[in-house]
Amino acid sequence: MAVKTLTIDGKHVSARDDQTILQTAREAGIRIPTLCDLPGVGPLGACRLCLVEVTGVPKLLPACVTVVQEGMEVQTNTERLRRYRLMIVELLFAERNHVCSVCVANNHCELQDRAMEIGMTHSRFAYQFPKLDVDTTHGRFGIDHNRCILCSRCVRVCDEIEGAHTWDVSGRGANARVITDMNVPWGEAASCTSCGKCVQACPTGAIFRIGATVAELEKDRTQLSFIVNARENKQWLG
Amino acid sequence: MDTTDLLEIAERERAARTPRRLRCCTAAGCLSQNGQALKAALIEAVKTAGLTDSVEVVGVGCMGLCSQGPLVQVDPDGPLYEKVTPDQAPAIVAALNEPSAPADDVRVGDPTHPFFAKQVPVVLQNSGKINPERIESYIEVGGYQALCTAVREMQPLEVCELITASGLRGRGGAGYPTGLKWSTVAKTESDRKFVVCNADEGDPGAFMDRSVLESDPHRIIEGMAIAAYAVGASQGFVYVRGEYPLAISRLKTAISQARRLGVLGAGVFETRFDFRVDIRIGAGAFVCGEETALMRSIEGHRGTPRPRPPFPAAKGLWGCPTLINNVETLANIPAIVANGPEWFAGLGTGKSAGTKVFALAGKIKNTGLIEVPMGTTLRTIVEEMGGGVPGGGSVKAVQTGGPSGGCIPAEHLDTPVDYESLAQLGSIMGSGGMIVMDESDNMVDVARFFMEFCMDESCGKCVPCRAGTVQIHHLLTKLRSGKGTARDLDVLRELCEMVKQTSLCGLGQSAPNPVLSTLRYFHNEYDTLLNDPMTPATKPLQTSTETR
Known part of the structure; x- marks a missing residue:
């Protein structure tokens, strides 16, 4: 295994040659905002919050899937990137019905955290107010599509960790929805093992435990990385 | 099966030909204007006139001038009849033996019109001339000779070099050098490689690929087989959009004919090169024309793109190196192998070699398909060949590149059509859709x-x-x-x-x-x-x- 050296925001760092820019930055204590990324499951490169500038590359690169190279010069926090990140979060808030004050995930929500971190005070875009369903047929868990940001973490944990592949995405563009099995109510999805990993993975209050009240939906993401670490590295460390 | 056998088939085909033929367009454009009934009426009229031994009615592919369809052409060197109706069939048959134009108000087209005269057909060489549903018809005009030469007389890398030397660039829109793509896949080591023909043409107003598939499907198969030999692939996929049922059916026919003749399958032309082609049908998503989404779709997943790198040349279908080329790119290949790279490079301009097919649509008199050398000006295409705005209005802008392209205003009509010039104007070459707008368009x-x-x-x-x-x-x-x-x-x-x-x-x-x-x-x-x-x-x- 070879080691590469590169600079991130002017700081010299080293990384194994199979590491991504995001992993390297995290190890070096450099913060890059993310939303669809979830340690333990495969990267997606879809939320575009982790885009970084690399000297000599005309396009912006997603840090979560871009593997490091020797001598790479990475900028993670330029004025342009901050402007784009702000717009991405604004777009997400305008897309569906994100009302923090009545959300179970208030104060435990990654979308909310990113908005505060990036400095969003309001959205400049027109709120779409789509009419979306809430599915509580499962009994223990529910999904509120109004709060879904289509990060597909639920799809990936269910497929890659639980191996059930109950979740998937149907529809296109603004009509895209996460669905259970062949678009049946969650309660009728025969493949669901009710393991609750999707609840842990969901960054917002979209997938929730039934019975949790506002601001109660604390999530334990370490549970997922614990399982992956145990399975892949045979290390049972908390 | 070798060159001699191909020549023999061509010879037999020529001998079986009647002295006169009526070419009747059976591509989607003319079929939608009652072309099928017209063909039947022509066959009937020939029978009634007792000319079945000397005149054959042949269904051919697109002749280009779709706005004047259905089209019928007398072969050899006869007139082109436009907007023909089934009841005009007897007059056309009767006129075969008379030098004067037929009565019954049949409209005769002008072959010297710039729409035809300024074209340089390479991709559309056989369109409107051969019967797309018979492999013999393709072999008659020299088809599969290039593949035979490539697999029997050339090394794979030689084929890649030949394509590189021709200067061919991807006709799907981005204009990536085709030879470079081929040699990248060829040099990537793997037990399994794939060749994919991207026929998921989806830009509004664009119908070049459909026309090629409907008019000359064997050309694509030959191009794919040459590509597969060059890069070391033994499996090919044609990804066609489901909205093209006629193209799919002709392609299916062509594949089974080629397989039966030993042109596809195990031991192509009795060499050790195996190549199989399968069709995958798109389910209506435009995004599946994007190569990474297209591959997901072929693999049977939801067609969504993924970040590149890795590029398909390194990690494509099922993680194997994959060559993806557009229909028009592949259609150029047999001609380049047959005529040499210098010939092809000489056709266009410096950085954009060869020709480009455009689908003319919008506020333009002659809607249809044209193929012109790269470097032809937009004015020549729109005003001379296309005949300008119907009713004599003035052109306001030309939209190229579909939803990925831009609008070029009338003052830039003298721009030569090549990849760089169009990019400079903020548009792109795109796949070849060209929509003309007049002053009434907002x-x-x-x-x-x-x-x-x-x-x-x-x-x-x-x-x-x-x-x-x-x-x-x-x-x-x-x-x-x-x-x-x-x-x-x-x-x-x-x-x-x-x-x-x-x-x-x-x-x-x-x-x-x-x-x-x-x-x-x-x-x-x-x-x-x-x-x-x-x-x-x-x-x-x-x-x-x-x-x-």
């Missing part, structure tokens, strides 16, 4: 139309494309209804830049182009729509001053 509407298209076709995976196109469309609608402000225009511009820079795949990265190009050349049309027209937009686009 450019904000044009931008809005394409944005609506992208909004509907966004796969929804990445946020900028999924949510950004919705907001751009919303802003354009607001501006169009006269409720927009200068502030909205600023947000629109900023949002377009962001979507372009941050989207995951080509669809999102190019979706703002129609808006940006109309903002660049037709800024006044946006300004006049503002609710507060006295207040100029706070940040006028830098380029708008130099172009107006």
Whole structure:
């Protein structure tokens, strides 16, 4: 295994040659905002919050899937990137019905955290107010599509960790929805093992435990990385 | 099966030919105008006239001039009849033995019109001439000779070098050098490799690939087989959109004919090269024309793009090196192998070799398909060949590249059509759709139309494309209804830049182009729509001053 050296925001760092820019930055204590990324499951490169500038590359690169190279010069926090990140979060808030004050995930929500971190005070875009369903047929868990940001973490944990592949995405563009099995109510999805990993993975209050009240939906993401670490590295460390 | 056998088949085909033939277009354009009934009527008329021994009615592919269809042409060297109806069939048959034009008001086309005279057919060489449903018809005009030469007399890398030397660039839109792509796949080591023909043509107004598949399907198979030999693949897929049922059926026929003749399958032309082609049918998503989404779809997954790198040449279908070329690119291959790279390079301009097929649509007299050498000016294409705006109006703009391209204003009509010149004007070559607009067209509407298209076709995976196109469309609608402000225009511009820079795949990265190009050349049309027209937009686009 070879080691590469590169600079991130002017700081010299080293990384194994199979590491991504995001992993390297995290190890070096450099913060890059993310939303669809979830340690333990495969990267997606879809939320575009982790885009970084690399000297000599005309396009912006997603840090979560871009593997490091020797001598790479990475900028993670330029004025342009901050402007784009702000717009991405604004777009997400305008897309569906994100009302923090009545959300179970208030104060435990990654979308909310990113908005505060990036400095969003309001959205400049027109709120779409789509009419979306809430599915509580499962009994223990529910999904509120109004709060879904289509990060597909639920799809990936269910497929890659639980191996059930109950979740998937149907529809296109603004009509895209996460669905259970062949678009049946969650309660009728025969493949669901009710393991609750999707609840842990969901960054917002979209997938929730039934019975949790506002601001109660604390999530334990370490549970997922614990399982992956145990399975892949045979290390049972908390 | 070798060259001699091919020549023998061609000879037999020529001997079986009747002295006169009536070529009747059976591509989708003419079929939609009652072409099938016309063909039946012609067959009937020939029978009635007792000419079955000397005249054959042949169904052929597209002859190009779709606006004047259904078309019938007398072979050899006979007149071209336009807008033929089934009841005119007896008159046409009767005229076969008379030098004067037939009565019964049959319209005769002018073969010296620039629409035909200025064309240089390479890709469309056989379109409208051969029967697309018979492999012998393709072999008769020299088909599969290039494949035979390649697999029997050339080394794979030699074929790659030949394509590199020709200067051929991808005809799907981006213009990536084809030879470079081929040699990358050829040099990547793997037990399994794939060749994919991208026939998921989806740009509004574009129908080049459909026409080639309907008119000359064997050409694509031959191009794919040569590509597969060059890169070391033994499996090919043609990814065709489901909206092209005729193209699919002709392709299926062609594949089974080629397999039966030993042109495809195990031991192509009795060599150790095996090649199999299968068809995969798209289910209606525009994004599946994007190569990574296309591969996901072939693999049987939801067709969504993934970040590149890794490029398909390194990790494509099922993780194996995969060569993906567009229909038109592959259709050029047999001609390049047959005529040599110098011939092809001599056809176009320096950086853009060869010819390009364009689908003319919109406010233009002669809608249809043309093939011209690269470097031909837009004016020649639109005004001379296309005949300009029907009714004599003036051209306002030409839209190239579909939803990924831009609008080129009339003052730039003298621009030569090549990859670099079009990019400089803020548009792209694209796959070949060319939509002409006249003075009655509102450019904000044009931008809005394409944005609506992208909004509907966004796969929804990445946020900028999924949510950004919705907001751009919303802003354009607001501006169009006269409720927009200068502030909205600023947000629109900023949002377009962001979507372009941050989207995951080509669809999102190019979706703002129609808006940006109309903002660049037709800024006044946006300004006049503002609710507060006295207040100029706070940040006028830098380029708008130099172009107006």
